[in-house]
Amino acid sequence: MAKEQQYELRLYVAGQTPKSILAIKNITKYCKEHLDGQYSLEVIDLLKNPQLAEGDQIFAIPTLVRKVPEPIRKIIGDLSNEERVLVGLNIRTITTQK
Amino acid sequence: MKFNKKNILPKTRTGIDGLDEITGGGFPTGRSTLICGSAGCGKTLLGMQFIVKGIMEDNEPGVFMSFEESAKDLSQNVKSLGFDLDKLIAQNKLRIDHVRIERSEIEETGEYDLEGLFVRLNHAIDSIGAKRVVLDTIESLFGGLTDTGLLRAELRRLFQWLKVKGVTAIITGERGEKSLTRQGLEEYVSDCVILLDFRVIDQIATRRLRIVKYRGSTHGSNEYPFLIDEDGISVLPITSLKLEHSVSADIISTGLPALDKLFEGKGIFRGSSTLITGSAGTAKTILASYFALSSCRRKEPVLYFSFEESPAQLIRNMKSLDINLGQYVKSKLLHIHSSRPSLQGLEMHLLLLHKLIKEFKPLTVIVDPISSLVTVGSSSEVRAMLVRLMDMLKGNGISALFTSLKHVSRNELNDFTEDTISSLADTWIKLRNAEHGADKVRNLIVVKSRGMGHSNEVNNFIITDKGIEIPNANKADKKVNKNSLG
Numbered sequence: 001m002a003k004e005q006q007y008e009l010r011l012y013v014a015g016q017t018p019k020s021i022l023a024i025k026n027i028t029k030y031c032k033e034h035l036d037g038q039y040s041l042e043v044i045d046l047l048k049n050p051q052l053a054e055g056d057q058i059f060a061i062p063t064l065v066r067k068v069p070e071p072i073r074k075i076i077g078d079l080s081n082e083e084r085v086l087v088g089l090n091i092r093t094i095t096t097q098k
Numbered sequence: 099m100k101f102n103k104k105n106i107l108p109k110t111r112t113g114i115d116g117l118d119e120i121t122g123g124g125f126p127t128g129r130s131t132l133i134c135g136s137a138g139c140g141k142t143l144l145g146m147q148f149i150v151k152g153i154m155e156d157n158e159p160g161v162f163m164s165f166e167e168s169a170k171d172l173s174q175n176v177k178s179l180g181f182d183l184d185k186l187i188a189q190n191k192l193r194i195d196h197v198r199i200e201r202s203e204i205e206e207t208g209e210y211d212l213e214g215l216f217v218r219l220n221h222a223i224d225s226i227g228a229k230r231v232v233l234d235t236i237e238s239l240f241g242g243l244t245d246t247g248l249l250r251a252e253l254r255r256l257f258q259w260l261k262v263k264g265v266t267a268i269i270t271g272e273r274g275e276k277s278l279t280r281q282g283l284e285e286y287v288s289d290c291v292i293l294l295d296f297r298v299i300d301q302i303a304t305r306r307l308r309i310v311k312y313r314g315s316t317h318g319s320n321e322y323p324f325l326i327d328e329d330g331i332s333v334l335p336i337t338s339l340k341l342e343h344s345v346s347a348d349i350i351s352t353g354l355p356a357l358d359k360l361f362e363g364k365g366i367f368r369g370s371s372t373l374i375t376g377s378a379g380t381a382k383t384i385l386a387s388y389f390a391l392s393s394c395r396r397k398e399p400v401l402y403f404s405f406e407e408s409p410a411q412l413i414r415n416m417k418s419l420d421i422n423l424g425q426y427v428k429s430k431l432l433h434i435h436s437s438r439p440s441l442q443g444l445e446m447h448l449l450l451l452h453k454l455i456k457e458f459k460p461l462t463v464i465v466d467p468i469s470s471l472v473t474v475g476s477s478s479e480v481r482a483m484l485v486r487l488m489d490m491l492k493g494n495g496i497s498a499l500f501t502s503l504k505h506v507s508r509n510e511l512n513d514f515t516e517d518t519i520s521s522l523a524d525t526w527i528k529l530r531n532a533e534h535g536a537d538k539v540r541n542l543i544v545v546k547s548r549g550m551g552h553s554n555e556v557n558n559f560i561i562t563d564k565g566i567e568i569p570n571a572n573k574a575d576k577k578v579n580k581n582s583l584g
Contacts (some may be wrong), residue, residue: 014213023208046214050221053214057198060243061213076243077208088205 007031007039007089008068012053014046014061019078023062026079034091066090107314110158110230110266113151114144116333120309120318125290130257130267132287134279135294140305140326141270143179144294145232146172147330148268150181153191158229161193161222161265165238169194179330193222199242206244212252216259223265231260231267237281250281257286278310289313295321304443307333323445325453334449345369350497353392354385356568360544360553366525367549371488371498373520376529381540381559382501383407384566385527386466387416387423389499394426398461401454402434405470409434419565433458439470444483447471451487455494463491468500468519484519524548542568 011027013020024043031039046053046061056065060076066089075088109123118124125131125148133141142164149160164172172194173183186192195218223231236256239249260267269287271279278284284291291310296303306321324333348368351358358365366372372389374382386402393400404412412434413424426432435454439447455463465487471480484500491498500519520526526545531538540559544552559568 012214014217017213019209019211046217050217053218053221054195057200058214059197059199059212059218059239060210060215061217062210063214072203073205074203075205075207077206077210080208084205084207088207 005038005069007035007066007091009039009041009089010056010065010067011041011043012046012056012058012061012063012065013043017061020062022078022080023064026082026085027064030079030082030085030091034086064089109315110152111156112148113155114147114331114333115329116322116324117307117331120307120322120333121290121312122315122317125266125268126312126315127266128261128264129289130260130269130287131290131292132269132271132279132283133292133294134271134273134284136273136296139273139294139296140324140331141294142167142172142234143176143326144331145234145268145270146176146181147179149192149230149232150176150183150186152230153186159191159193159226160230160232161195161219161226161228162232162234163195163197163219163222164234165197165199166235168196168198179328190226193226193228195219195222197238199238201242204242211248212239212256215252216256219256220263223263229265231265232270233267234270235272236269237271237279237283240281246281253283254286284310290315294324299443304445306445323443323449325446325449327453332449332453334445334452346495350396351392352385353388353390353395354566354568356559356566357385357388357542359568360542360557361525361547362551366497366547368497369492369495370524370548371491371500371522372525372527373523374499374501374527374529375504375520376501377504377531380529380531381561381566382503382529383412383466384416384419384421384561385529386464386499386501387412387419387421388566390423390432390462390464391421391426393462393497394423394431397431399430399458400426400432400462400464401458401460402432402464402466403451404434404436404466405439406467408436412436418563419561420563421565433460444471444480448483448487452490455490455496460496462497462499464499464501466501467503469502469504481519485522488522520545525550525552 009027011023013023027041031041044052046058062076062078064075064079066073073088075085079085108127109121109125110127111118111124133144135141146162149162152158152160176183183192183194187194197215222228236253240246243249269283271283274280278291278293290312293308293310295306295308305324305326307324308321309317309319322333324331346368349364349366350368351365374385376382390400390402409427413427416423423432427434468484488498500523502519525547528543528545530541532541540561542557542559557568557570559566
């Protein structure tokens, strides 16, 4: 059951700042390692689409939003702590099941 | 926005009654103003009024970024003030952005900044061309995020950014224990800081406002009382007491021909203030009613503040003396405002008086009795309030009549009214009840009348179902005492 769980993730950044680039690199790596084939990741640049910030209540950059599965979770920061990101996204439990 | 000749700092009108006077034109244009105060003191309302009035009166679109209430709640809360936020939003004049921070759904890992907030604010400002911005209450961020060092740095950057953006901003902050705001925002927003206060003294709540600092501008430094009512916030500026109002040589009747006879047969000056003192049951209210009646007959609006009787009671009682006030209430020439003195603080009474006078534009104001207000404040406070009231009335050329209850038991020297207000009044009439054998004899003395001759006698008078009669008034007319010094 848990293996079939799809993850819908959105990463909000604002331009190509070092923090944003690092966050993109980090999340792409974690997804490949832990959620291969079970996820979709959308990177939204608020400098290009500022109107999208309000909908997901974004105030900090970078912010990773887990839209699916619910409830919505948000992780702010450059995502450099893998352990905390995985726990925050509730992926940790899945990997132990494998 | 207006430029003052002496003051190069451009200012933006606040849209709040009285606040523009105190700040010398409003908040600094293109800069940020910090409004701080404890919970429930009116910060959000002040911010909202600033935005809405800016749109309606100065055609300056505004952004309200709320960290606490949702747009729907805000809209509902100010509906009672006649602010239709939804309409302004539809007209693209207003943007409300509710920044909701749920600590439970947020995890922090690694470095971040508040660029998202900047993007949102920037987008909101640009989308409607906003000139005014309110951030209410930005300190909520500290409750949602753990890295306070980063938050401080980001807030500093935000305030700097607002300045570069050129918007006139209000930032609200919760009152801290040792500093003005909990997070010491006053360190970052330092152009203009305003403190709102809500305190209860002797069970009476008073709201006060003080300008803590205003860089590059002169400002009133007192604490100013303010009122929140159905029109929003209004502040009472306590104007400097200069004695330079114009005077009138016009003479008006007291409403009782026999009483006019005691003043060279004509009456008293228009725009002057009259004080009637006497112990309980000496017909003070009756004389006040005559005064109201005479003004109504001249088609001059009267505002009657009654601190002891309700309008209906006053009208009924006066009717028994053939003084018909009811018809003038119907024709809207007479407005009777009754309230208990202890309902609110002195300043609030004064503010209410101001507001009603502004609204109703009376030519005659009656306060019956002014001594009731002593129960609300200390006598120095009452005196200060009365000085301000009289100053305001005279400044507007309004004829005023005050009655005051004199306590028989009290030492004459310490009598409140005689100490405090008799010197402010232009005309002073004293009423007395004397016991003469088995009868009660009423008498009336004109103690002073500035710039006018007046009777020097103790005049007996009687009250009949036709009103007050002064049998000897005709004689008094001939024996007038010329005393222009009062």
